[in-house]
Amino acid sequence: MSGAVEINPYEQLCGLPFFTLPLDEDPVPGALPEPDAVAWRLDCGYEEEWTFDKVWQRFTDVVDTERVRALVIGPWWTGDYSGLGPAMELIIADAARFPALRGLFLADVEGERCEISWLRMTDVTPAIEAFPLLEEFGVQGCGDTYEDGDLRLRPVKHEHLRVLRLESGGLPGSVVRAVGASELPALERLELWLGVEEYGGSATVADLAPFLDGGRFPRLRHLGLQNSEIQDEIVGAVASAPVVAGLETLALSMGTLGDEGAEALLTGQPLTHLKELDLDHHFMSPAWTARIQEALEPHGVRVRLEPAGDIDEDDEWRYVAVSE
Structure with missing residues (x-):
């Protein structure tokens, strides 16, 4: 990151404050908040023993997932960086265990831990499709920084999504075009950080046309077209x-x-x-x-x-x- 303006990180999702799941082997009963009172943030920390599959298992063991309303995925790796794909597969495989989930944010990672351009992403479409009642969805990551870690999106149809936020230092034009081709009748807030070509930002003004004409997302009340060269x-x-x-x-x-x-x-x-x-x-x-x-x-x-x-x-x- 650069510049004088401080970029405020996410602090809430679906109006719920973030709460990072403690990495204790034996959590004290009653020490955790109610499942629907916070946005649960999962972070593998710096201990190599806490792989994402272990963190995920612990989360689903100690929290009543049927009441969870918001989920935030922080650093999902230990040691060397790895792609988001395997972690997202775990989440999607357990989607039926989260009937109340309304908010999902992938990659809440501070620059000190990993720069946004280093975050190895994947096709995030399945994460939207797996939760048909999802209302808020956000992603942080870049485009073609890694051949095996591109941020990708396919056009989707989703009846309930109200907020879509894609934070990137280089948002691929294919992702922007997929947003413009999606059917999101409930969408009220759209925020795109378009970034620079050096980090995969290939969107053009022509790619923005489908949602600039006002017909694609009739309920849109906030539009952010930001961070562009x-x-x-x-x-x-x-x-x-x-x-x-x-x-x-x-x-x-x-x-x-x-x-x-x-x-x-x-x-x-x-x-x-x-x-x-x-x-x-x-x-x-x-x-x-x-x-x-x-x-x-x-x-x-x-x-x-x-x-x-x-x-x-x-x-x-x-x-x-x-x-x-």
Whole structure:
């Protein structure tokens, strides 16, 4: 990661606070929270004996899985990094034991433990399909950093998914196109960290068209198209996109947004209906940030405008908030 803006990690899922399962051989009865009171986070820690299959077995032994509402997968490896695939297969195989599951987040891993670009992912489609009542789904990881660890997604049909969040330093265009081809009638929040080409980010503005036209996800109220090295182009497309009229909040943060994008925003469709416009980690000049504030804040729009750092007008080098 780089940049001045602090990226807040997940702290809740489905409104439930994270609780990391203690790695005790003999947990004290009553010491654990109620199964439906927290988002259970599984972390293999640093002890090589705690492989994911052992952590998973312990979790399903000591927690009433039928009441679990949210599940978070932290570091799933011990020793050398390994792919997410085998861990996800365990989860999917036990899907029937989690009838109340409404939230699933894969790869809640801090940079100190493993950079986002190093996380070896897999096809995450089966995880969505295995839980037909799932309401929130999130993934963290990159694209083609590893030949055997690509982040992949196929178009899906899911009646209940309300929140989809894909965090990446390089989101493959194939994943973005799969989102655009999915049938998600309940979707209210979509957040895509698009990243950079160096780490597998190959999405283009054309790949965003299916959900910019406003017809694909009719209930969408929050759209985040973030962390892109082509942020000005994206903002230019969003400025005239029909989807914006139905949004309450819009995030175009974490990328390389400059004055070109700022001008597109202010000369495009009205944004005064928004509750919040997030432009944090930007490279706009003070003159343009002031114009955005003057245009929107009197209408009650909360505008987030934290710059990426000290902006040198003679320095054309820009960077996204999260890449490696």
